[in-house]
Amino acid sequence: QQPVQSPQAVILREGEDAVINCSSSKALYSVHWYRQKHGEAPVFLMILLKGGEQKGHEKISASFNEKKQQSSLYLTASQLSYSGTYFCGTVNAGNNRKLIWGLGTSLAVNP
Amino acid sequence: DGGITQSPKYLFRKEGQNVTLSCEQNLNHDAMYWYRQDPGQGLRLIYYSQIVNDFQKGDIAEGYSVSREKKESFPLTVTSAQKNPTAFYLCASSPTSGGTNYNEQFFGPGTRLTVL
Numbered sequence: 001q002q003p004v005q006s007p008q009a010v011i012l013r014e015g016e017d018a019v020i021n022c023s024s025s026k027a028l029y030s031v032h033w034y035r036q037k038h039g040e041a042p043v044f045l046m047i048l049l050k051g052g053e054q055k056g057h058e059k060i061s062a063s064f065n066e067k068k069q070q071s072s073l074y075l076t077a078s079q080l081s082y083s084g085t086y087f088c089g090t091v092n093a094g095n096n097r098k099l100i101w102g103l104g105t106s107l108a109v110n111p
Numbered sequence: 112d113g114g115i116t117q118s119p120k121y122l123f124r125k126e127g128q129n130v131t132l133s134c135e136q137n138l139n140h141d142a143m144y145w146y147r148q149d150p151g152q153g154l155r156l157i158y159y160s161q162i163v164n165d166f167q168k169g170d171i172a173e174g175y176s177v178s179r180e181k182k183e184s185f186p187l188t189v190t191s192a193q194k195n196p197t198a199f200y201l202c203a204s205s206p207t208s209g210g211t212n213y214n215e216q217f218f219g220p221g222t223r224l225t226v227l
Contacts, residue, residue: 040221101155
């Protein structure tokens with residue numbers, strides 16, 4: 001039931017792009033994306049509620065493919081501040097009370 | 112400023128002692144959550160509460176207890192029955208709409224508990 005995130009880790013140079021994927025074996029109602037810096041609390045990035053929905057936050061955007069039961073987070077022209085661990089959380093269709101978290105993708109952006 | 116506070120930031124306890132972690136929010140959110148995070152791991156749900164005087168077990172509730180006597184407060188007690196309590200504990204809250212949970216969760220700064 002836990003969503004699977006890939007890759008587990010990625011290292012970028014400043015200005016490069018990255019894609020983080022989140023896949024579920026269950027039909028999804030919504031997908032949440034959060035970023036957590038080391039030793040800090042997760043910070044909300046965006047929620048995608050409908051199949052095919054895309055959202056953006058600065059140069060970070062996401063898509064939600066309801067049919068494929070997956071979401072992708074796109075980081076464009078990465079900045080040093082993008083470093084951290086990215087978590088997706090999924091709410092299954094029919095289970096609208098609990099957010100189920102993936103294990104996270106560690107992203108390091110180097111100068 | 113609205114937000115969630117957790118105290119203390121660091122907590123040390125001897126094995127066998129119960130310890131209570133504080134979580135307070137002034138966001139007027141109905142739902143509150145407690146998560147445990149171990150190094151390199153995701154967030155595991157301990158307990159959650161959708162409304163005052165009601166709470167539900169999460170995935171790893173054994174060895175923990177909570178109360179929700181006030182909307183603003185959701186303290187977590189780590190009991191001596193919890194076999195491996197050393198971890199980073201995060202409290203979160205979210206607004207709810209119609210009993211569903213599709214709103215963003217706001218997190219407190221966390222409490223790092225070390226049991227010696």
